[in-house]
Amino acid sequence: MKSEDKGFQGGFRQSMAWLHTWTGLCVCWLLFAIFLTGTLSFYRDEINVWMKPELHGSQADEQTAQRALDRMALLAPKATNWSIGLPNEREPAVSVSWREPGAAQGRAGAKRAMLDAGTGEVVEARETRGGDFLYRFHFELYGFDRLAARMLVGAATMIMLVGLVTGVVTHKKIFKDFFTFRPRKGQRSWLDAHNATAVLALPFHLMITYSGLLLLMYSLMPWGMQAAYPDGRDGFFAELRGGGRPAENAQANREGGGREGGRGGRREAEQEVAVALTPIAPLLAQASARWGGMPVGNINVERPGTARAVIELRALHGDSLVDRGAVDTMKFDGVTGAPLTPADPRTVSATRGFYNSLSSLHMIHFAGPVLRMLFFVAGLIGTAMVATGAVLWVVKRAPERLKLGHTPRGHRLVEMLNVAAIAGLPLAVGAYFWANRLIPADMVTRSDWEIRSFFIVWALTLVHAVLRPHARAWIEQLLLAAALLVLAPVLNAATSDSHLFASLLAGRWSLVGVEVVQIATGAGLGYIAWRVARFKPPQKASRRSAASSSKAVESRSRLATTAESAS
Amino acid sequence: MSSSPPATTASPGHYRLAVASRCVAAIVGGYVVSALCAALLALLLPLVRVEAVLASTMLSFAIYTVIVMWAFYEASLRRVWMALAGASAALGILTYLLSSAVGAST
Numbered sequence: 082m083k084s085e086d087k088g089f090q091g092g093f094r095q096s097m098a099w100l101h102t103w104t105g106l107c108v109c110w111l112l113f114a115i116f117l118t119g120t121l122s123f124y125r126d127e128i129n130v131w132m133k134p135e136l137h138g139s140q141a142d143e144q145t146a147q148r149a150l151d152r153m154a155l156l157a158p159k160a161t162n163w164s165i166g167l168p169n170e171r172e173p174a175v176s177v178s179w180r181e182p183g184a185a186q187g188r189a190g191a192k193r194a195m196l197d198a199g200t201g202e203v204v205e206a207r208e209t210r211g212g213d214f215l216y217r218f219h220f221e222l223y224g225f226d227r228l229a230a231r232m233l234v235g236a237a238t239m240i241m242l243v244g245l246v247t248g249v250v251t252h253k254k255i256f257k258d259f260f261t262f263r264p265r266k267g268q269r270s271w272l273d274a275h276n277a278t279a280v281l282a283l284p285f286h287l288m289i290t291y292s293g294l295l296l297l298m299y300s301l302m303p304w305g306m307q308a309a310y311p312d313g314r315d316g317f318f319a320e321l322r323g324g325g326r327p328a329e330n331a332q333a334n335r336e337g338g339g340r341e342g343g344r345g346g347r348r349e350a351e352q353e354v355a356v357a358l359t360p361i362a363p364l365l366a367q368a369s370a371r372w373g374g375m376p377v378g379n380i381n382v383e384r385p386g387t388a389r390a391v392i393e394l395r396a397l398h399g400d401s402l403v404d405r406g407a408v409d410t411m412k413f414d415g416v417t418g419a420p421l422t423p424a425d426p427r428t429v430s431a432t433r434g435f436y437n438s439l440s441s442l443h444m445i446h447f448a449g450p451v452l453r454m455l456f457f458v459a460g461l462i463g464t465a466m467v468a469t470g471a472v473l474w475v476v477k478r479a480p481e482r483l484k485l486g487h488t489p490r491g492h493r494l495v496e497m498l499n500v501a502a503i504a505g506l507p508l509a510v511g512a513y514f515w516a517n518r519l520i521p522a523d524m525v526t527r528s529d530w531e532i533r534s535f536f537i538v539w540a541l542t543l544v545h546a547v548l549r550p551h552a553r554a555w556i557e558q559l560l561l562a563a564a565l566l567v568l569a570p571v572l573n574a575a576t577s578d579s580h581l582f583a584s585l586l587a588g589r590w591s592l593v594g595v596e597v598v599q600i601a602t603g604a605g606l607g608y609i610a611w612r613v614a615r616f617k618p619p620q621k622a623s624r625r626s627a628a629s630s631s632k633a634v635e636s637r638s639r640l641a642t643t644a645e646s647a648s
Numbered sequence: 649m650s651s652s653p654p655a656t657t658a659s660p661g662h663y664r665l666a667v668a669s670r671c672v673a674a675i676v677g678g679y680v681v682s683a684l685c686a687a688l689l690a691l692l693l694p695l696v697r698v699e700a701v702l703a704s705t706m707l708s709f710a711i712y713t714v715i716v717m718w719a720f721y722e723a724s725l726r727r728v729w730m731a732l733a734g735a736s737a738a739l740g741i742l743t744y745l746l747s748s749a750v751g752a753s754t
Contacts, residue, residue, distance in 0.1 A: 097717065
């Protein structure tokens with residue numbers, strides 16, 4: 082397409098194609114990393130569990146909640162608050178946290194532990210950031226100033242939005258193109274693969290990109306709130322939080338008034354005689370019945386062990402998008418078990434509903450297993466779209482290279498970065514999983530070393546991509562990544578008490594899912610490596626590297642399909 | 649990394665400079681105009697204040713996208729700069745007047 086090089090001198094479609102090409106190239110590697118780690122974050126909880134093999138044996142039953150409460154009475158009898166996350170289909174163990182009297186506000190003041198759901202014993206799981214690292218990385222990167230990193234990711238997301246819109250308007254026959262795939266036709270195939278992955282999940286791509294911007298919008302675009310509020314951000318958030326939940330505020334005030342204010346009340350609590358909590362099972366049954374069978378996800382106990390204990394039950398997830406995944410709650414008197422006045426139903430305005438719906442969609446606050454899997458597959462397709470786009474840039478310039486008789490430095494740079502991003506990142510993720518099992522479980526700062534392993538391996542993939550011939554670099558990195566991922570379940574079996582077949586028999590689907598996807602992804606990467614290796618360059622040697630890299634990406638889009646059918 | 653120079657204009661250096669100028673206009677100018685739109689609409693939209701801020705901020709990204717696309721479509725670079733500067737000035741003055749009016753009334 083020679084007209085593309087005319088840039089804005091040409092017509093609308095030409096200038097948009099130009100913009101699409103160059104904005105895409107600027108951020109494709111960062112976007113690939115954001116897309117891939119973000120997609121993995123849909124299974125953040127499952128990855129967390131996989132990376133803590135000490136929790137794999139935990140098996141919940143009807144007594145689990147009572148067992149956890151009994152254990153808390155031993156662990157933290159003086160605490161001002163207990164929070165108990167019950168096991169669910171995604172997490173097998175009980176996660177508890179509590180606050181000792183006088184503890185600091187916020188997350189810092191909370192103590193945490195994991196309990197075995199079957200025995201109630203504290204499990205000393207290895208220290209790891211697990212899937213949370215991948216999740217944080219996808220919008221805050223790592224080791225940068227948090228705000229600066231969010232701005233950078235936000236800018237890349239903004240460019241992604243421009244890339245999507247310009248990509249759509251560039252294609253006159255976008256739906257016809259979708260049904261066109263011309264395999265083994267060099268550049269045409271990459272264009273077709275790029276189009277197909279883009280169109281196949283276009284609503285998802287637009288939603289995830291725009292909602293990603295909305296999640297970062299208070300940092301990216303604070304000018305609306307600065308203009309409308311004399312005290313800017315603070316004033317806005319005070320009104321946003323206060324205005325949305327009149328019912329809850331009123332209730333908090335009522336409770337506060339009843340015991341002469343919060344702080345005085347707590348001091349009083351320290352001197353109170355210990356009073357046992359009411360049995361939890363009847364309360365769980367009541368709450369679940371009222372929520373139409375939705376299980377209880379979280380038990381929160383205020384002032385446990387005192388006569389004024391209050392038990393708050395929270396549903397596992399929300400049933401509506403518009404209130405941002407807000408979940409139903411029920412409060413009970415902690416000693417008598419009598420239900421306390423329920424909060425009035427929340428009302429949500431259209432604007433806020435729109436914002437909440439999009440941000441909940443992005444974070445899938447609500448999704449069941451099928452929807453989660455669809456999002457995961459759509460995320461993989463998006464990742465493949467970015468990858469095919471990056472390789473298409475190189476492939477498209479193969480004729481130009483052929484004419485020049487040598488590879489311009491810029492082209493070579495893009496090639497190397499493509500290898501290190503597209504093959505290197507899955508390799509680094511594989512290495513992260515391996516580091517999780519190979520670093521001794523009791524080593525100090527082991528979670529830092531897991532993350533360091535990830536970055537060291539990722540940096541090495543760039544060095545490797547620079548040193549090796551282009552096609553070899555693709556093949557070697559893809560093969561190594563494939564080996565690490567396919568063998569990760571074997572490593573798990575060798576280094577922990579659980580293995581894939583045991584998980585299958587015990588119905589631990591979160592573990593089964595992680596390992597099946599590891600194997601499927603590894604197999605997919607291996608297949609791509611094989612395709613690249615088998616590829617015969619059609620013409621001169623100078624064309625070879627570009628053409629083989631394009632093969633890689635064609636197969637990469639198959640990876641999405643492989644993972645889809647396997648998971 | 650540049651593409652081959654357009655057939656119509658002068659030297660590659662000139663072309664690169666023009667592209668750089670257009671990028672700055674689109675990125676910086678586009679951001680300024682959409683930020684001012686967010687500010688002005690937050691004051692103007694006939695909604696509760698919180699809602700108006702939310703709506704205008706969400707809208708600003710769509711505005712930004714359109715401005716960037718237009719900045720690369722418009723043939724005359726001069727017109728791109730003029731329009732962005734003009735829009736910034738107009739929106740800026742309006743926002744300033746409105747916010748001082750709002751500030752005085754509260």
